Amino acid sequence: MPSASPRCRSAPRKARRQRSSQAQREVSITGFKRGDAVAIALAAAAAGLAAVLTFAHAGPVAGFASCAAALSLLAMMVGRGTEQLGSRMGPGATGVLQSALGNLPELFVCIFALRAGLVQVVQAALVGSILANSLLVLGLALLVGGLKNGTQRFGSEAPRMAATLMMLAVAALAVPTLAAGLHTPAAAHEAALSVACAVVLLAVFAASLPFSLRADPAVVCDDGEAAHEAWPVWLAIAVLVGASVGAAFVSDWFVEALSPAMKTLGISEAFSGLVVVAIAGNAVENVVGIQLAARNRPDYAMSVILNSSLQIALALVPMLVLASIFVAPAPLTLVMPPLLVAAMALSAVVSAFIVYDGESIWLEGVALIGLYGIIAAAFWWG
Template identity: 65%
Template sequence: MQKKDILLMSGAFLVAAATGFGTHVGFNAVLLFVLSAVSLVLVAMIVGKATEQLGSRMGPASTGVLQSALGNLPELFVCIFALRAGLVTVVKAALIGSILGNSVLVFGLAILFGGLKNGRQYFHSEPPKMNAILMILAFAAMAVPTLTFYFHTPAESHINMLDIIVSVVLLIVFGAFLSFSIKGDTSVIPNDDTEKHEANWSMPVTLIVLAAAGIGAAFVSDWFVEALKPAMDSLGINDVFAGLIVVAIAGNAIENLVGIQLALKNKADYAVSVIMNSSLQIALVVYPLLILISFFLGGAILSFVLSPLLLAALALSVLVSAFIVFDGESIWLEGVALIGLYIIIAAAFWWG
């Protein structure tokens, strides 16, 4: 284990300990929220490190699946605790914000920094295009309950059952996507040496760290949600903006950093795949899974029914990113435009 890994774990432990202590003694609401957010980001980084070590003993496709699944663990915990606390609006906004943040903000930052450093960048592999198509289809499926609700169709009175049906279908689509990616077509597996990492942790150490990080993610997520509402009230931030921007960025920190770093290294093909796959995981796995779980939590019931503006923001993020991917190339100016779009959408939600 390298010195930087030990420093990361030590820092995460100290910040998490301070957060836990502050939760019990009553730190200032904003300070406690900042500490819990930093803890969440550090735990996500540890999960990413441990997953990378475990994945180095597997094939590239299996590694990608593992990274996607465990990388979303902190956000999944945050949403579960938020649902138990009745913050269903925050959860909806956070899930849409994760897709928006990856597909627009992070994609824009990757294109901007990658373009400024390396010039025009090209996407030659098929995974980004396939992800874009699946993301459009996922949006279409997620939009049906919202349209059903606002158009007052006969299915409106059965909206919970419709949500369950959509959730199950999306999870099945994800299962098919995994099967196709791993077994069905080797062309969709990134053939890039960035996936090859030398394992410098032993297997027992890797599993212990991964288990400890998973437990830590549960505690930190609980503290994060507990501090969220008081901090929102103190700062005057509404539920939608908090979920769409703050929670979404904190919950996806590690994926965001990886995508930008790959673009800077001029590995544009792989960078786009990582960024878009993160959004796809939210749409096909995390959101449907949370809807099914919400029926057993005893708190708020999650639904695919979104406000018109959230649905429009989701549509814009999916379509704009798809257009850039299918173009097959990018310049830094497109990155500036994407970041500008993200700022405009965020501003529209500042007032609720």
């Protein structure tokens, strides 16, 4: 029997290579990598551990720590699922979707804390989220990006607009505190004044949506990476729903363990809200901004980090003020301790100065991180 020709012998190998190449293309289309599977598994395991420690009454510190870790990982998965789902709607709609869903874990924590009467924790957590993003996360992004890539330059128009809106939002949030501190006639109506400020801030947020939907081409990923890493729609929805449901349960356990853990560790409500709750519920999600800066994409990094703070000030804070009327024993007002207001104003002004010139160096990141550490230390004693 004659032997097969070289061409015939190579045909099966070609077929195998074609099938292998097709399989690789299918994997790249789904975009679901081993790292994604590990992240989902870690978040699920952390939520399960938090549930076991909570219902086994393992102690307030163990339950608090496990819930904080689980909440951080679930917040990252909510952000990842939102990003994947929004990537099919265009860059502007993605930003709007992220503003609506990205802060879900922190929203859950604050609602449960309001139901428990921890108004000071909620106030500190909201301000702490703004500080963590505007100072800590932005500082880390500038530090990592500067050390790896040298001086980084970015389009300053979009960051300047975000910084300007942030300063205006902080000014609006400070008015009730000033009215109370200066003993004006409005001091007797702090709840009504807070509601009025909340309505105005939501109106400003709604007015900013057309700009967000239009999106700035300077901060849009255009190198095909988003398409390459896209998950299937069903997977993005499943991760988003699962992480959101998990975050709702873990937030309840987290708040339940919060007060006993603070007493055991000797941590004040102000420091707990400003640092622990804020970082667990919000700032960890924005580690993507640090990764973008390290990959020398400062435009996109600035957009992610600055808009996160802006969304908290313009949307999350007023939503909680209005929601507290229905879910809390006492309404959440915007009359805060003066040091909280001063810290929020400092973060808005300093971050605005950093981004206004359109370039950054690693030393500016060190300065931002140092300021965050000083502010956090000032609240250690309450």
